[in-house]
Amino acid sequence: xxxxxxxxxxxxxxxxxxxxxxxxxxxxxxxxxxxxxxxxxxxxxxxxxxxxxxxxxxxxxxxxxxxxxxxxxxxxxxxxxxxxxxxxxxxxxxxxxxxxxxxxxxxxxxxxxxxxxxxxxxxxxxxxxxxxxxxxxxxxxxxxxxxxxxxxxxxxxxxxxxxxxxxxxxxxxxxxxxxxxxxxxxxxxxxxxxxxxxxxxxxxxxxxxxxxxxxxxxxxxxxxxxxxxxxxxxxxxxxxxxxxxxxxxxxxx
Numbered sequence: 001x002x003x004x005x006x007x008x009x010x011x012x013x014x015x016x017x018x019x020x021x022x023x024x025x026x027x028x029x030x031x032x033x034x035x036x037x038x039x040x041x042x043x044x045x046x047x048x049x050x051x052x053x054x055x056x057x058x059x060x061x062x063x064x065x066x067x068x069x070x071x072x073x074x075x076x077x078x079x080x081x082x083x084x085x086x087x088x089x090x091x092x093x094x095x096x097x098x099x100x101x102x103x104x105x106x107x108x109x110x111x112x113x114x115x116x117x118x119x120x121x122x123x124x125x126x127x128x129x130x131x132x133x134x135x136x137x138x139x140x141x142x143x144x145x146x147x148x149x150x151x152x153x154x155x156x157x158x159x160x161x162x163x164x165x166x167x168x169x170x171x172x173x174x175x176x177x178x179x180x181x182x183x184x185x186x187x188x189x190x191x192x193x194x195x196x197x198x199x200x201x202x203x204x205x206x207x208x209x210x211x212x213x214x215x216x217x218x219x220x221x222x223x224x225x226x227x228x229x230x231x232x233x234x235x236x237x238x239x240x241x242x243x244x245x246x247x248x249x250x251x252x253x
Contacts, residue, residue: 107156
């Protein structure tokens with residue numbers, strides 16, 4: 001069994017310095033619609049130490065790589081990255097329903113797959129906020145308002161179940177809840193201390209990465225004082241702030 005395989009090594013998150021490319025993507029992924037004029041991108045990245053020529057070169061490379069599309073108004077996320085934005089949006093505002101005790105169950109049945117295919121499937125299942133109980137058996141509480149992709153039918157059997165083990169005990173076994181909460185609280189501290197635009201964007205990029213790893217469990221299965229909503233509220237406020245500064249239309253997050 002791969003218990004808590006994705007648990008970070010420590011409670012202190014790694015605040016990765018953002019390259020020009022990463023900073024541009026972070027801005028556009030948080031913008032609705034995901035398009036900004038070049039002058040707004042340059043203004044919002046003021047304070048990053050990215051010169052005009054460096055930014056222009058980065059934008060050109062991103063267009064060539066298929067990350068961005070050049071439009072009459074500026075630069076827009078490519079279709080390939082719109083799915084990433086959808087996942088990011090869902091991590092900030094996950095759609096949930098009341099939980100009746102059922103668990104989603106996915107059992108991988110496909111055989112003969114290579115290492116790359118197996119790794120890709122594991123990544124897709126984890127992105128659906130499922131956790132692996134043992135080899136090929138993935139589950140989570142059925143409290144999310146989202147269908148499982150029909151493409152899973154080619155490689156797995158899907159259904160619902162009610163495990164015999166107490167739900168709280170099973171959730172604690174599947175997800176590193178205390179570690180996630182500790183990292184979230186540390187990130188909230190970073191956000192509160194970040195003053196300049198570069199520090200704030202760097203901190204909130206880490207917030208987004210962390211929210212993507214939130215299992216979004218029913219409240220009854222979470223430890224006391226779970227900081228998930230506080231982290232989401234902080235990021236939603238930052239998105240409103242950036243939407244106002246960019247002159248773009250926010251989505252009401």
